[in-house]
Amino acid sequence: MAKITMTVNGRQVAGTCDDRTLLVHFIRENLGLTGTHVGCDTTQCGTCVILMDGQSVKSCSILAAQAEGSAITTIEGLAQQGELHPVQAAFNAHHGLQCGFCTPGMVMTAVDMIRRHGGNLDEGRVRAELEGNICRCTGYHNIVKAILAAAAAMGGARQAAE
Amino acid sequence: MKPASFDFLCPDTLEETLAALADGGGDARVLAGGQSLVPMLNMRLARPALLVDIMRLEPLRRIDTSGDEIVVGAGVRQAELEAWPSLSRDLPLLAAVFPWLGHVQTRARGTVCGSIAHADPSAELPLSLVTLGGAVSLRSRNRKRKVKADDFFIGMMATDLAEGEMIEAVHFPKARPGGGYAFREVGRRHGDFAIVACAAVADDKGLRLGIAGVDDRPRVFPLPALDDDQFDDAINDIAWSLDARDDFHASARYRRELVRGLGRETLKEASRCRA
Numbered sequence: 001m002a003k004i005t006m007t008v009n010g011r012q013v014a015g016t017c018d019d020r021t022l023l024v025h026f027i028r029e030n031l032g033l034t035g036t037h038v039g040c041d042t043t044q045c046g047t048c049v050i051l052m053d054g055q056s057v058k059s060c061s062i063l064a065a066q067a068e069g070s071a072i073t074t075i076e077g078l079a080q081q082g083e084l085h086p087v088q089a090a091f092n093a094h095h096g097l098q099c100g101f102c103t104p105g106m107v108m109t110a111v112d113m114i115r116r117h118g119g120n121l122d123e124g125r126v127r128a129e130l131e132g133n134i135c136r137c138t139g140y141h142n143i144v145k146a147i148l149a150a151a152a153a154m155g156g157a158r159q160a161a162e
Numbered sequence: 163m164k165p166a167s168f169d170f171l172c173p174d175t176l177e178e179t180l181a182a183l184a185d186g187g188g189d190a191r192v193l194a195g196g197q198s199l200v201p202m203l204n205m206r207l208a209r210p211a212l213l214v215d216i217m218r219l220e221p222l223r224r225i226d227t228s229g230d231e232i233v234v235g236a237g238v239r240q241a242e243l244e245a246w247p248s249l250s251r252d253l254p255l256l257a258a259v260f261p262w263l264g265h266v267q268t269r270a271r272g273t274v275c276g277s278i279a280h281a282d283p284s285a286e287l288p289l290s291l292v293t294l295g296g297a298v299s300l301r302s303r304n305r306k307r308k309v310k311a312d313d314f315f316i317g318m319m320a321t322d323l324a325e326g327e328m329i330e331a332v333h334f335p336k337a338r339p340g341g342g343y344a345f346r347e348v349g350r351r352h353g354d355f356a357i358v359a360c361a362a363v364a365d366d367k368g369l370r371l372g373i374a375g376v377d378d379r380p381r382v383f384p385l386p387a388l389d390d391d392q393f394d395d396a397i398n399d400i401a402w403s404l405d406a407r408d409d410f411h412a413s414a415r416y417r418r419e420l421v422r423g424l425g426r427e428t429l430k431e432a433s434r435c436r437a
Contacts, residue, residue, distance in 0.1 A: 018163060019167075019170035020164075020165040020166070020168060020203070022164060022200075041205070042201035042204060046265070046267065055267075056270065057271050058268065060200075060204070061196060063170070063193075065215070066215060129266060132264075132265025
């Protein structure tokens with residue numbers, strides 16, 4: 001058995017699980033945070049993307065034991081005081097989803113993408129960086145629009161704060 | 163539970179790690195970033211009795227320059243080498259390869275040496291190591307040895323790694339002054355394993371073409387200096403010398419055709435880039 005302590009969405013958590021437990025299952029089943037989805041289990045589809053120590057990773061291909069001591073952000077940790085994160089708000093405004101199954105992974109990937117590229121994102125870059133996230137409904141068009149809008153809004157917010 | 167049961171160790175020292183691998187024998191596997199191994203565990207294609215996590219071993223998490231080699235430790239993640247400030251100067255082939263290697267999220271976790279250990283015949287990093295003429299440092303409780311990349315890969319996901327041994331580092335020869343380097347691949351989707359990938363080097367040692375995705379391991383072929391009208395015949399001979407097979411993704415004939423096309427493009431580009 002593995003004893004796990006980590007920070008999830010700003011909260012210190014501790015738990016015990018089988019050594020073979022995947023991080024995504026620890027998050028969903030031990031912590032009850034079911035916003036992170038499970039798709040392929042093999043790093044292909046991106047529906048399980050979370051932030052681990054600030055970087056987007058695929059939680060289906062990480063053992064919970066490997067995440068010992070890390071800081072995790074899941075989709076549940078983005079909204080602050082009832083206010084949607086700018087990426088969530090942009091997905092809502094631009095209808096960047098249909099069935100919604102891939103959406104948590106798309107949003108977490110977008111948050112990391114905007115962190116790394118900021119105002120340098122363009123459509124080509126967004127489409128290239130979405131290669132690890134599969135959506136079977138939308139054709140990606142509104143997802144790309146939402147990410148570009150969020151990047152612009154967050155860039156604007158940063159400028160306003162400076 | 164997706165994976166079958168295993169014991170998990172995360173040692174703090176290399177000595178403990180090597181002892182655990184020695185005791186575990188053929189049922190023990192090293193776990194680094196896990197981006198190849200954990201999917202294999204999930205599909206139960208790998209069922210080790212013991213996993214030994216090496217990511218707490220700080221000495222393995224370094225990129226060092228040693229003479230004319232770049233030495234990448236077993237704990238160095240792909241994203242860390244991708245972001246290494248000297249990459250485009252010292253390893254321009256890898257700078258060209260990284261955007262094709264998995265996805266942002268898998269590069270954030272996966273290690274360089276892990277991809278070498280996994281030895282997928284279509285993977286980009288084994289191809290790069292073989293094409294550049296690199297080497298692999300292996301370590302077990304009782305011995306240390308360094309194996310040439312071309313001797314390390316012995317077949318489909320099979321390497322020269324012995325029981326109780328682990329990769330300690332891989333050695334990439336530094337780019338030679340004025341050398342030209344090129345990489346191209348064709349896959350079903352960007353970020354998937356390639357159907358065929360080609361890497362070419364043109365430097366003062368001559369012209370080399372590396373090919374992945376055709377034989378059961380990456381292969382490299384030295385070529386003499388060629389006139390333009392000799393290129394096609396030389397690459398065609400190479401394409402036919404490989405053991406191309408039909409599979410779910412592509413026919414043997416298509417693979418040979420890709421070798422001709424990508425081989426020509428990469429060799430031309432590497433030659434053009436040669437100062």
